[in-house]
Amino acid sequence: EAGVAQSPRYKIIEKRQSVAFWCNPISGHATLYWYQQILGQGPKLLIQFQNNGVVDDSQLPKDRFSAERLKGVDSTLKIQPAKLEDSAVYLCASSPRSKGGKKSSYNEQFFGPGTRLTVL
Amino acid sequence: AQSVTQLDSHVSVSEGTPVLLRCNYSSSYSPSLFWYVQHPNKGLQLLLKYTSAATLVKGINGFEAEFKKSETSFHLTKPSAHMSDAAEYFCVVIDTGGFKTIFGAGTRLFVKA
Numbered sequence: 571e572a573g574v575a576q577s578p579r580y581k582i583i584e585k586r587q588s589v590a591f592w593c594n595p596i597s598g599h600a601t602l603y604w605y606q607q608i609l610g611q612g613p614k615l616l617i618q619f620q621n622n623g624v625v626d627d628s629q630l631p632k633d634r635f636s637a638e639r640l641k642g643v644d645s646t647l648k649i650q651p652a653k654l655e656d657s658a659v660y661l662c663a664s665s666p667r668s669k670g671g672k673k674s675s676y677n678e679q680f681f682g683p684g685t686r687l688t689v690l
Numbered sequence: 691a692q693s694v695t696q697l698d699s700h701v702s703v704s705e706g707t708p709v710l711l712r713c714n715y716s717s718s719y720s721p722s723l724f725w726y727v728q729h730p731n732k733g734l735q736l737l738l739k740y741t742s743a744a745t746l747v748k749g750i751n752g753f754e755a756e757f758k759k760s761e762t763s764f765h766l767t768k769p770s771a772h773m774s775d776a777a778e779y780f781c782v783v784i785d786t787g788g789f790k791t792i793f794g795a796g797t798r799l800f801v802k803a
Contacts, residue, residue: 612796
């Protein structure tokens with residue numbers, strides 16, 4: 571089965587410019603996540619979608635970051651305007667719907683290769 | 691509030707010797723706990739997960755972890771390190787609702803020949 575796809579793989583922009591990242595999760599996966607991983611740190615969850623609804627965006631800097639998953643499949647993450655501190659790898663992950671009464675927290679998250687953003 | 695602390699930022703072992711990567715967590719409820727590995731220029735991969743069944747969890751590539759509720763720990767071990775184990779390892783906690791995924795800061799494992 572195909573994995574999580576992300577594009578572009580690399581992006582270099584100047585501060586105050588805008589940028590968008592795209593993610594296509596594994597087919598049939600209901601939950602989609604966007605993470606920010608700054609060099610030397612663990613990934614930080616920015617936003618979590620269940621189908622096309624947001625279930626957690628408490629760590630998303632909403633003054634400059636936005637994300638959508640309009641049809642409950644692929645998703646875009648946008649930064650407008652970018653700051654120097656936004657330089658990071660942006661990871662997308664997806665996980666399947668829980669079955670058989672199992673808790674959703676048990677589900678493995680499958681990660682894409684990430685987009686490395688450099689803001690100059 | 692949930693939190694994850696990986697007690698060592700770097701661990702260095704010789705090939706063939708045991709590996710111990712330490713993780714402590716804090717959670718208000720019964721969490722799910724995971725270990726992920728990230729090799730250079732590769733995506734994150736699941737090593738193993740604890741989901742309230744057996745407290746000793748076996749994962750891929752000979753790794754295992756033990757959930758100790760009294761110590762709020764979920765340390766990762768492997769009896770004998772291999773050169774290919776050199777990577778960054780992340781301990782992860784997720785609350786029972788499936789929300790609030792929190793990654794630890796990571797432990798970089800070096801394996802010497």
